[in-house]
Amino acid sequence: MKLKATIEHKPNIPTASMADIAFLLIIFFMLTITFEVDKTQVVLPKTTLRYEIPKQSAYVSIDPNGRIRVSDGNEQSALVSAADEVLSMAAGVIAMDPQKVFVVKSDGEVSWDKVDEVIDALKRAKVRDVYLLSDQRTVTDG
């Protein structure tokens, strides 16, 4: 009796669509990536209410040592020596875009007078929308 020769299948993984998947992921990351304009390391205060901050908002950050950095939302934040410089920067930004949103990113331990100076400068620069950057407060935070 003549036996049929067994056909051998070479094992292979279909990789034709791998590049499609990869490029899809690339497009996703390219669209969602946001480059931080301010990299100041702070411990943010915690709040229960938190709202989404519009993209490309201007930043004023205060680190634990009280140093102030400002960014117009496009450029990386730069150190300023006094709150008066916040006023001149904010006034310049508001002159270009009166609806510009400002974010105050301050360490929770910074004394109120420092934050007060910054908020006062923003008020004088006619800034209307300010967000106080915060972390989520949870039940365990008390």
Place this chain on the structure above:
Amino acid sequence: MKLDRDRPDDEIPTSSMADIAFLLIVFFMITTTFTATRGLDFALPEDDDDPPVVEKEESVLIEILPTGELIVDQDPMQLHEIIPYLKPKLERNPKKPVIIRPDTATPYKYMVQVYDELRQGEDHGLAEPINISVPTQREIQSFWY
């Protein structure tokens, strides 16, 4: 006569495309940072040269000491006691201004804590949002004294 030409393949080599794509994915995954982009909105009133005069007696004053202790209308109070204290006053006058006045040495987090609590007034049964005011030191010196 038949010529035996050695014709090269007219294919674009795509075998390394997946490698390049995954390299880019890894780059974006590493550089993407999920940052805290949420916070409390803090609408600033217009810097009016002639602001409406609010008598101190008509408003509720919340002072925050550097230790985080709260003094509401001269009485020490806990954070969770503020809304029940304000409730009857705001039912009579929903527009009653509530002024937060931290000490200059008070850590910023205590001010945010009080502001966050007052913003949740409606969740605690108040009919309208609380009219919160956080005057700056310059405003206090200009208009209060």
